[in-house]
Amino acid sequence: MSEPIRVVVTGAAGNIAYSLLFSIAKGDVFGKDQPIILLLLDITPMLTVLNGVVMELQDCALPLLKEIIATDKLDVAFQDVDVAILVGSMPRREGMERKDLLQANVTIFKSQGAALDMHAKKTVKVLVVGNPANTNCLIAAKFAPSIPKENFSCLTRLDHNRARSQVAMHCGVPATHVKNVIIWGNHSSTQYPDVHHCLVNVSGSDLPCFDAVKNDSWLKGDFITMVQQRGAAVIKARKLSSAMSAAKAICDHMRDIWFGTPEGEFISMGVYSSDNSYKVPDDLIYSFPVQIKDKSWKIVDGLAVSDFSQSKMDATAAELVEERDTALGLVGT
Template sequence: MAKFVLAGKADCPYFAKAELLADYLQINLPNFKVYKITQHPDMWEQWLHDICKKNGWKHKHSPIIWRELLDRGGKGLLLGGFNDFMEHAQHYYGITSNMLSEQMLKIAVENLHTHIEIEKEEEYLKSLINPLHVWISSASAPACYNLIPLLASGEVFGMATEVSIHLLDSNLYEEILHGIVMEAQDLAFPLLRSVSMHTKLDEAFLQADVVILLDDILFHHEIPSLENCIRQVTEQCKVYGSLIEKNANNSVKVIVSGKTFVNLRALMIMTFAPSVDPQNIIAVAMFLESAAKAMLARKLNMHSAGIKDVIVWGNISGSSYIDLSKAKVYRYDSAIWGPPSFSRRLLDVIYDSNWVHSEFVSVLSSLSSREHHCLGISPAHVIATVLRYWYQDSPPGEMVSMGVLSEGQFCIPEGIVFSMPVRFQDGSWVVITEIENNEDTQEILKHLVHDLIQEKQVALGEIPEMSPYKETAFNGFNLLALLEEENIQTPPKGPETSPEGLYQSETSLSNAENNENP
């Protein structure tokens, strides 16, 4: 079968003549098929430029380029212009067109009018279905590249929800953003309404339903003091918060991810976007939770999906506590077996306590060295999972670690963002307050609270610098010491946690296990 593609401006008289001849051939020949691509005159040059750039061709009207375009698309032969098409039709089919120039011009005007009417109708039909507007900051990060297919597939927001994805970053990354936009458009997901790039802050978060913040602090020269880092974070959040307050929808959901000051950034967004419900602003802790589950699963020679209820307390990207005391294992191959709903306590099946205190903590602490090679797959999966839980509920009976604004749960002071166990239900989340912590756990939480309160006070200008916790039982690394030790000038982006929190967990894990297994 002969297959042709006719592409041109909607008001081009030569396109009108070629189109009429192609229609005649398609009606009268059994093995002749025509594909038509029309563009508005104002959009023709940009469309041609984009399609040539995508295929690595020079931007010119060459018969060879048009033939390659169609051949690579798998549709046959595409001729480069009006004369080529007429010669081809006469040579192979013995048919020519006797359309006069006046007729060509008249039909060209009608074609343009029809094209505009069709575009208006399509826009109207699209307007009847309001897409979900998702904004992603620092969109040049690898996590964003991997996140887009997950958001557009329908698995996150539901198979009946269209999405429009907006990519925000500095104009330094404009070429990267343009490449991401074109690749996302190539995916042709039915639910992906549009993908756009933005490099101007004043248009950020317009009509946003979901905001995903992937930003981290970048140290271009020397590493500043911890307090200056906090002030830098605060300034950035002041800009973002005011833009979210001004441009986003009232019910916007904000997810804060990254490697540095995740809890503090979530709190500052709440501070500078006061009209947004604080319950709609959360900090992602699931990456650290998932990393711990994967480590435990390798030790037990089982699938990590069978490990549930590992809790991350405290500062997600700072001093945190990985709590295994409530963790359960499902479908674990052992002498004790049961139905799929049967579970056992994790600490009852891990008999090597030395491994928990040493290798487990050590490997998790090495996450920072893996950040340099992070391709963004894990962070993207974690963010997509959190959003899916938020819109479609978390699995029944499971705990999810999340940085949320404290309201006094577990004796944690109000007014700080603290990672704690939650469950998602009916488009919202609730803290799982029915679990009980022993005295040692509460003491650990006091230390974690101290650091977060001090970060908040420095950010708000209430104190000039942070002071250490009064008790000396915890002498973990702080963020500044870690960066100085590793000589990191520009930490890579990605929602991975810094290892000082895992270092804190070495004592915490020991306490938890000793308390559960006296």
């Protein structure tokens, strides 16, 4: 057995964390021989609920789970952490303007970024889940200047999995037979689910997605809209936001950071833009196709981009620029 790694999950008394913590603690993310110390952070009014979550984790009798620390204090939660999964955020409430949402969240992620900077290991891998995830991630990174910006990412794997699943169902194949879909841009309704480089394994042969689906109008129309609006559809049906699927996506995302992506495959994650890749402005957290090796991601370069795709990639970038500028104005940077 190796030394335990310290993993903090924020919003740990919430809906997503309830579906996530068991998978982390039993070894689905960091490996079946990797002991875990779980640090669970939530706001003070949720501590009673959080203690119930701790009791359940204890009652699972998981051999890899060496210690559980439940707290409402940032310095305790982020102390020497190897991994930070930032799930907790202020949700948008009825009648709330987007600027109000940003105002609430920049305060949260400014303080968490500063706490990471002060207390976490400099090698910490930070995944931001709480929405608006891209901009929250950027704020956290800016307030943790001693931690490389490459260590920060935001979750667009749920959108990636949604796109992959829709293609698979349309073709009548398992989701594992669909690879290299791309989510470009923001985790919002402007995101661009792109299948121009996607391959679908049909009867043992990898076919370009457009050849496998045989319905170009669907792929360029309803498919895109369905993926963009899937989260809202789940809320409408379930009266709650996605939790099980979000937790699965978090696990997929962190496992790929830890162990790398398969040869020849790429996945989607929101990462720091700094070299004008695909004409994306610098200083954004933007979802790109990436490959991961040795816990480091690299944007897949050289992919052909049609005018149709570029217009959608530019639109979601423009939204992120506006969000970033609003958020930075609110924190005075």
